Amino acid sequence: MPVYTEMKKIQINEDFCVNCGLCKVYCTVEHSQTKDIIKAFKRENPAPVPRVRTESNGDISFAVLCQHCAEPWCVYSCLTGAMHKDLESNAVVVDEDKCVGCWTCIISCPYGILTRDGDHRHVVKCDLCPDREIPACVDNCPNEALTLVMDIEEVCQTVI
């Protein structure tokens, strides 16, 4: 029997994006060691890395985040098994201890949204902020250019 889960999805609404970059700032802070904006940006070594990217072209701008694909190429191409779908949340997550930093997932990601950590030891990616009800990027977007929607998805029961 298929099992379904309610899954967080971050919806991009480019019409409301003013390219302020706050999503990136707060993503960085949320994924820093200290979770303190000053320390995160000024003191931490290695510097924390944002998992969201802002893009613009002429009048258009938007944030790009991991889409937690239903068919995640990063998971299928991972050499170690570090990249996987979480059995409960269905999010695509990386086990940073297992990751060796081969970067095969980076070239496999159609969104180009996986990045190396500050030390280039392992990959980092959007984890939908497991410690927060609402992901930091969404929570701090002043304009609802990023919104949280809940999706019903079938849980993949086999991969890991």
Next chain:
Amino acid sequence: MRTRYLIIGNSAGGIGAAEAIREKDRKGSLTIVSDEAVPAYSKPLISKYLSGERTIENILYRPAEFYERNNITFLSGEKITRLEIGSKTAHCEDGKLIQWEKLLLATGGKPIIPGIKGLDKEGVFTFTSLGDVMAINKSLTRGQKAVIIGGGLIGVSASEALFKRGVDVTVVEMKDRVLNTILDEHTSFLAEKAFRKAGIKVITGHTVVEVSGDDSITEAILDDGATIPCDLVIVAIGVLPQLVLASNTEIKINRGVVVDRYMSTTCLNIYACGDVSESYDPVYDENRVIPVWPNAYMGGRVAGFNMAGVRTEYPASTSLNSLNYFGIDIVSAGLVTSPGEDYEVITRQENDMYKKVILKNGLISGLIFAGAIEQSGILFDLMKNKVPVEEFKQALLSDDFGLASLPQKLWKEKLQT
């Protein structure tokens, strides 16, 4: 014994297939056979085991409870010696017979052993399995000298591991540069420079013609007569499809086992994937053997769906490689050097960053990114899916290249906005 699904080979391809089958069919009996007596592990990480950076547990590809949780009968340390296609029976070395309904050949590759004199001596190893590195590990003592024959991915991987174990390493590459099938001149040179700087000796443009010594080896002799003292030799010329099971059967073989877009061989209910097979490559628009991990997994996944009765087409994929040796990060995919005049090459270089894209008729046919590698995935996706890029080709290598550089219709589709 009888099984609905029989998978031969317990690596990227075999596991990809098993996971796909279990997504569609939780109950049908599923058996994986492996002649290696370990659960699935990451082949590319055998070097990390040899270097001492990882234990065996830490290079396992799936958690220990994987087989049980997925109701898979795992026959480890069991070698299949012959297939009887008419009666759908696999013969094991120990006499066991396994009858299948659907069969997958995921037997991978085998190391190429060149005709060099002396390779039968003690101290000569290949570098393609956990068994290989465990044997090398046992033979390691202090102050050793190693010669690596072959400067491709496997040779480089072996060099790094041995180097980290304090071995004095010399790599001998026949062509004029290391990693010549997956990198271009510029990036090969970058890699070579990094190896030399670390302390690995690199000899290009020469081959080893003989490994000499009485019982154990003492030196490698090159084609120009030069000798390199050594007590360890690693043969790392490359791999060839492991075709023993398919040869002398009705299964069609070219270089590898020939499969269609559904990963089906020319025999009904027999599938193949990974290093043993030849699958569709959109860059060449033909079937090719592409011995890389991601394609083995994807091919296995597609085979698994089709075996479970869900018709699924293999999404086009081509060669892709990524390297992280001695602090240089390089990714490449498809063609790495231009084959001729009808190809256009765009490159960009700044400090440690190097980017190159090869185009033909407005389509991407190859790419290399070094230093700044994050955006390569977008190009790889455009290449695989044959998306025309003529209109925005100048943006492909820029620092701020992203989805917004693509036509609006494309990024809107991708981001579902």
